[in-house]
Amino acid sequence: MRSIFQLLTLFAVAILVLASCEKDNFDAPETSLTGRLVYQGEPINVEYNRVSYELYQDGFGKVGPIGSTFTSEGEFSQVLFNGEYKMIIPIGQGPFVPLQNQSGQPDTIRIDLRGSEVIDIEVTPYWRFRNALISAGEGRVGATLSLEQIVTGDQARDIESVTLYVSKTAFANTQTNVATAAMGGGDIADMNSISLSVDIPEIQPVQNYVFASVGVKFAGVEDLLFSDTQRFDF
């Protein structure tokens, strides 16, 4: 009896091992496509999980996109098979002028992937940071900065608010923060000297560092533009 069981077990194992050898084993994709959002070579920081992009590949029946969101540093990465891809950033995503063609559709970035590639996506934010300086001391975080308008004319956007975010983690933004200091766009007297400061609240469990960054919201644009996130130890 026992030997029959052993034989059966052996047989079952053999079937499992042999059966999994062939067709169901594809090579995993290994070409990486990475990139970031830039304006004249300067990286654009956005909020994580908010600014999305879509990648399409034609020729395989269904045409649904794969996609994800940019990181807080404005970067993205995908591991893909070689092939021709089309990338879009849907209209209304990101604190920059939508990339669109004359018919109002999202402008397509064509990518012919033949080996790993790094691409820069050139976008035009409505305004940009100049001399953003964040400092910390005596239980407070302060920021001084100036803002420079880039987009003028029909597409120009006013500044709705400027906010300093302090966070326990490197994600210092609207979603994860422990303290904020905001200033409405109308209250800014001089775009060349904006200063904000906020007390660092008591953090549980205790940690001796915080992160901070400044976000700017433009009127009528959902996503914020962020300055570099900085870490302060004390």
Place this chain on the structure above:
Amino acid sequence: MNKINYLLLALLFGGGWACESDSDFLDRTPAQILTTEQALGDAAQVESILSNLYSRQFSVARLSDWRTMADFNEVYVASNDGQTNDFHNNNTWGWNGSYSFWGTWDYGYIRELNLFIERMEVATIPERLVTIYTAEARYLRAAYYYELAKLYGGVPIILEPLTYDFSGDPTYLQVPRSTEAEIYDFVIAEATELATLLPADASGKSRATAGAALSMKAQAAVYAGSLAKYNSVTPSVVLEGGAIGIPADRADGYYTTALDAARQIINGEAGAYSLYAKNPNNLSENFAALFYDKNANPEVIYQEEYLIKFKTHGYTISNQPRFGAEEEEGGAMNPSLNLVQSFELLDNTFAPIPTVDEAGNRILYENQEDIFAGRDARLGGTVILPGTSFKGREVDIWAGVRLADGEIVSGNERGQLRELPGSATPQQVVGFDGPLENTPQNAVTGFYVRKYLDPTPGSGQRGNQSDVSRIQYRYAEILLIAAEAAFELGDPATAAGYMNQVRERAGFMIPLTPEDITFDRIVHERRAEFALEGQYYMDLKRFRIAHRIFDGVAMDVEGLKANLGSATKRSTQPWGLWPYKVYEPGSPDDGKWYYTEVLPSRVTAADTWQLGNYYSNISNDILTNNPQLARQPLQ
């Protein structure tokens, strides 16, 4: 030996069958499937098909799943840790909301409705029934398109059953989305015609009537009107071609349609409906009874019916006060202080629940419910407050005791006993209904839900459940639709007249004047009247206020208590209000109560409404199958 017998027996049976001719065997009529002629030849048979179509009506809010009513920080979810996290640890909503509750795309249902409507033309049942059944199916079809419109904006309007011809080319079946205006126009036009075909019978509540059709017309028109008017607030939430975005110049037309339809009901053209007022001596009880009284309830125009033994739900089981409940279950939803404090004082003003006096000292109350005195009677009909009762048992909600030296003693299990100074025996230091943050299913915010809770004995037992019906349209909403439409058409006097009828039932003796009627008033009145019924979701969307209410900024106590009358008041986190008992034997204050505002510690997120949330997501699968469909904006 036995085996051989069985073998012989089997041969015998097999042989017996083989004798019949093979063609006869294949030609028998099926016993389980009715042919179309059979199904449509008998009135009872047709009615059972129609009844199946009724049972598949869609609504985002439904009593069979209380979680559909648990969003927007109107309640704190305390059913279990996982669900508490789902609702209160996420900053954002998925494109289709929590648990995909904001999604439906059941064109299979529409096809069956279309088939039913088409086949009624060849049905061999009395002509009178053909007319009425067809009208009912058309009502259900319009109602489903209306639900789609509320979630998605314009969708493909298919009014005939589509059949694939297996030619390999399905493009002729691919219909693009209608414009948002077209789908509302379709619903309004169908409802207008159906109001003349369906019976004007106020006693019919759960089958389509003229009253139901006119209610749908009035509500669809006022929704379309507000979408046309307020879409300019969010100019990026549009689609080229109009699948989303109704032109602003159509707003007045829709408001006029809404007002006319509502007036038809108010004037009694569809039957005698009125506000529920069977218990004028206790207006809170009266308001609660409106939802469970199934005996000639004059307020209900159309409902999704439940009936004991046939179709029941566990809403009462999930949400009943936990202590002494018929099942060891309850307290899934705890109304938030955000909702509770939004109910006005009876002098028509807004005020936070008074916990501290001007000097900042805690106000002491003789009885627990005194703190809620002088408020809108709907508060007590919507929420079970500390010190009030359900099913004859007083709820026991208090967070701890304060000793003479200011120390607060509390426990970590329901109704815990502790030794207190000056007492020989251990004393109870926390209520049997909580609030205990780290225990699920108790009054974590200090409140339980009252609305739709069934006082019938047995309704809180799993084996029995509740048969309270979900009201889709009720007379109070018709009045408020009329008020809103009149206000938007520049006639605040008429608006005040209609709104005051609803407010009088809630105990307000001072009528609002036409000058009092503002946009904020309209939004607030609907929030208070229809709290936890489902309308709030669509109100947040159509007035385009959701992204301002849920702006991702955490709340503090001052912020919580400010701006109460504002339609765009921030409500990103659900707060609670905890009662404490003063324990000072010998002192006049002994046994008195005071209250503290609390943010439950499990609430770690502050909600953010993204502009892409204004319309539900059409999934990539659907978009791929029909390339004519436009993607939703900002998703």
